[in-house]
Amino acid sequence: MLKEYSFEKTAIQTFADNVPLALRTEDMQVFYGSNHAMHDASLSFPKNQITALIGASGSGKSTYLRSLNRMNDGIATVTGKIWYHDVDINEPDVNIYEIRRHIGMVFQRPNPFSKSIRENIIYALRAEGIKDKQVLAERVERSLRGAALWDEVKDNLDKSALALSGGQQQRLCIARSIAMEPDVLLLDEPCSALDPISTVKVEETLAELRKKYTIIIVTHNMQQAARISSQCAFFHLGHVMEYTPTATMFSNPQIPVTQDYISGSFG
Numbered sequence: 001m002l003k004e005y006s007f008e009k010t011a012i013q014t015f016a017d018n019v020p021l022a023l024r025t026e027d028m029q030v031f032y033g034s035n036h037a038m039h040d041a042s043l044s045f046p047k048n049q050i051t052a053l054i055g056a057s058g059s060g061k062s063t064y065l066r067s068l069n070r071m072n073d074g075i076a077t078v079t080g081k082i083w084y085h086d087v088d089i090n091e092p093d094v095n096i097y098e099i100r101r102h103i104g105m106v107f108q109r110p111n112p113f114s115k116s117i118r119e120n121i122i123y124a125l126r127a128e129g130i131k132d133k134q135v136l137a138e139r140v141e142r143s144l145r146g147a148a149l150w151d152e153v154k155d156n157l158d159k160s161a162l163a164l165s166g167g168q169q170q171r172l173c174i175a176r177s178i179a180m181e182p183d184v185l186l187l188d189e190p191c192s193a194l195d196p197i198s199t200v201k202v203e204e205t206l207a208e209l210r211k212k213y214t215i216i217i218v219t220h221n222m223q224q225a226a227r228i229s230s231q232c233a234f235f236h237l238g239h240v241m242e243y244t245p246t247a248t249m250f251s252n253p254q255i256p257v258t259q260d261y262i263s264g265s266f267g
């Protein structure tokens, strides 16, 4: 039986004024009808770092992540503020397509379009009005290199994306996201459908991408969170309970619920 923990006792780090932030939420609450799925989530995400969101199934990690680029529009009611630079992107009048250009998302299951590798990358760019062949070719190469896929596919860009392995497809989805040159990349358990070798490739890719992008990743895999993230947020039953440097979370968790989760008592 799951112990009851106090939601009053949390350990949430904030950052000094001189730490540049890519994104910040203030008192975010999410409701699916009458289900209050996320309570008072106030977190800051430093630029060019990887932040991992961890917690048991149903704790609200995806709900929180999806709210960051308004993917919950029409599905849930999200209140509170989501600061991207000086703009509260949770305001109804902001352009959500524009937001998603800056805050891209990669999903759990690789979901390439049923088109060629090249087309997967340039589809959205064309929709943005980029027509110049040279520019498109450069973006294809840059994005595939960024996602550490270029060497494996450069001679087969017209091959169907669906013929790639699962791990390659996921890196193609990352390439598709970074082709839009976002600032922030949200990843919802991007490795859960991948084998260990593909997982290592994706993790290496993320470590490289961090130099250019801010990354927020949901993962069930605590070893993965420990390997790749600078800070970690632990979610429990729709509450952010602890947000600390990753080394602290795994070696010296601050509150009982995190200690129990990390030590495998539940989840």
Ligand SMILES: Nc1ncnc2c1ncn2[C@@H]1O[C@H](COP(=O)(O)OP(=O)(O)OP(=O)(O)O)[C@@H](O)[C@H]1O
Binding pocket: 032, 035, 037, 055, 056, 057, 058, 059, 060, 061, 062, 063, 064, 075, 220, 235
């Ligand atoms: N589309 C939806 N409609 C209604 N309720 C939802 C929806 N998505 C999530 N929920 C509810 O919100 C709560 C949090 O779910 P969420 O998927 O965010 O958790 P999670 O921590 O990401 O779980 P998992 O690790 O299993 O993906 C759960 O009670 C879930 O049933």
